Amino acid sequence: MRLTTILRASRTSVSQLPWIGELKVAQLQRIARATGIQSSGTKSVLAARIQAALSQQLIPPPQEKNSNDWSVLSIDMGIQNLAFAHLRVPKASLTQMVARAPSRPVLTAWHRLKVSEIGDLDLQGTGVKTDGGDVAERMSDSEAGSIPSSQTIETKPPTGLKEAFSPDVYASMAYTLITSLLSVYKPTHILIERQRFRSGGGSAVQEWTIRVGVLEGMLHAVLHTLRHARGSDIAGIEVQGIEPKRVVRYWEDLDSDTTQEGDDGTKKGRVSAREVKKTKIDLVGRWLGASLENDFSSDTGTRSDGDMGVGAAVDGKICLAADRPAVHDLAGAYLQKWRGEGTRKKRSSTAGSISEIGKLDDLADCLLQGVTWVEWQVMRERLAREGLQAFEMP
Structure with a gap:
C-alpha cells in the first residue's frame, strides 16, 4: 500500500519534475542522501520516492503557518540520557533559496535529562523550573479543554518506581514529557530519533533498547492522541521519526555499510561506532566554537577550531539565542570538555x-x-524550485 501511494504520487508530479526520471541510480542516491530520503531500492522506486518528497515542496503551506518561523524540537531518545534541542528556524532560511544565503537556525534550548526528572528541569532557561504536574494549568483553555477537569492524571512516576520498566510508568513519563515540551516550546515540527533493536551487527537484543523503543512508541502515541483530541491548536504539528544513519551519511557517509580509502589508496574497514560518535561530537563542537566566537568577535572569517577532520562541513551552522544564557553556558561547557581544557579556566x-x-x-x-x-x-x-541547478552532479 505504501509503495502504491508513492508510485501514484510520482505520476502526478512527473510533469513538474521531469528531470528526476533522467538520472542514473548513483545520482538518485546522492540526491536521496542530501535530502534525507531513503536511498535503497531500484531506480524506479527511488525516483518515485524522490518525486513524491520533492512534490510536497510545491504545495503552498497554510497561510497562518507560512507567516511564522519554524519551531523545531529535536529529541534524541533515551531514558537515563534523553536529550533535546529546540531550534527557531527563521522564515528566511526557507524562502531565500535562490540567494543561497539562508539565516542560520537559532538554538534556544538544549538539555539532557532523565525522563523521570522532566518536572524538575528548567526548560525555559529562566531559573524557574517547570513542574510537569502543572502543565494543564499553563495551557490555554482550548488546549486543556480535552482534559476533563474531574479527572486526575498521573504525570509523575510513583515514588520508588522511577527506574521501573512498567508500561503505566512509561506512559506517565511520556505524557509529562510531551505536554511539558508542547507547552513551553510550541513546536511546529517534532523530530524523534528512530530506535534499532540491534546495533553493531550483534545478534542479541539488549534490554535497554527495548525500553527506549517502548518509550519512543509512547511519545508518538501521545502526540497522535493529543493532535486528534485537541483539534486545530496542535493538529498542524508535524512529527517525524529520524533514522540516525541518514543523519550520519549526510555529513560523512560513515554508516556501517560504507568503506573508505586511506591515503595510500587501500581500502579501510568499516568505520566503528566510536569513530562515528567522535565525528559527530567534533562537528557540533566546531559549530559551537564558531557561534561563541561570533558572539565575542566581529571577525567571522577566523577559524579557531583547527582541522578536526570532519571533511567539508561548514562551521557557521547555528546561532545561540541571545536571550538564553543557559544555552551559552552549556555551549561553553561543551566546548571546554571537548577541548580538554582545565576547570581553572572555566x-x-x-x-x-x-x-x-x-x-x-x-x-x-x-x-x-x-x-x-x-x-x-x-x-x-531548492531542488523542487530550481531542479538540478541546486545540486551539483558529477
Whole structure:
C-alpha cells in the first residue's frame, strides 16, 4: 500500500519534475542522501520516492503557518540520557533559496535529562523550573479543554518506581514529557530519533533498547492522541521519526555499510561506532566554537577550531539565542570538555553546567539531528524550485 501511494504520487508530479526520471541510480542516491530520503531500492522506486518528497515542496503551506518561523524540537531518545534541542528556524532560511544565503537556525534550548526528572528541569532557561504536574494549568483553555477537569492524571512516576520498566510508568513519563515540551516550546515540527533493536551487527537484543523503543512508541502515541483530541491548536504539528544513519551519511557517509580509502589508496574497514560518535561530537563542537566566537568577535572569517577532520562541513551552522544564557553556558561547557581544557579556566557562571554536563554524545546527537533535518528541507526546496541547478552532479 505504501509503495502504491508513492508510485501514484510520482505520476502526478512527473510533469513538474521531469528531470528526476533522467538520472542514473548513483545520482538518485546522492540526491536521496542530501535530502534525507531513503536511498535503497531500484531506480524506479527511488525516483518515485524522490518525486513524491520533492512534490510536497510545491504545495503552498497554510497561510497562518507560512507567516511564522519554524519551531523545531529535536529529541534524541533515551531514558537515563534523553536529550533535546529546540531550534527557531527563521522564515528566511526557507524562502531565500535562490540567494543561497539562508539565516542560520537559532538554538534556544538544549538539555539532557532523565525522563523521570522532566518536572524538575528548567526548560525555559529562566531559573524557574517547570513542574510537569502543572502543565494543564499553563495551557490555554482550548488546549486543556480535552482534559476533563474531574479527572486526575498521573504525570509523575510513583515514588520508588522511577527506574521501573512498567508500561503505566512509561506512559506517565511520556505524557509529562510531551505536554511539558508542547507547552513551553510550541513546536511546529517534532523530530524523534528512530530506535534499532540491534546495533553493531550483534545478534542479541539488549534490554535497554527495548525500553527506549517502548518509550519512543509512547511519545508518538501521545502526540497522535493529543493532535486528534485537541483539534486545530496542535493538529498542524508535524512529527517525524529520524533514522540516525541518514543523519550520519549526510555529513560523512560513515554508516556501517560504507568503506573508505586511506591515503595510500587501500581500502579501510568499516568505520566503528566510536569513530562515528567522535565525528559527530567534533562537528557540533566546531559549530559551537564558531557561534561563541561570533558572539565575542566581529571577525567571522577566523577559524579557531583547527582541522578536526570532519571533511567539508561548514562551521557557521547555528546561532545561540541571545536571550538564553543557559544555552551559552552549556555551549561553553561543551566546548571546554571537548577541548580538554582545565576547570581553572572555566568562567564562574558556567561552573554548574560544566560539572554536570557529563558525556557529550547525546547532546551532540539531538542538535545534529535538528540541524541536519533543516538542511534536508532547504535542499528539497531548492531542488523542487530550481531542479538540478541546486545540486551539483558529477
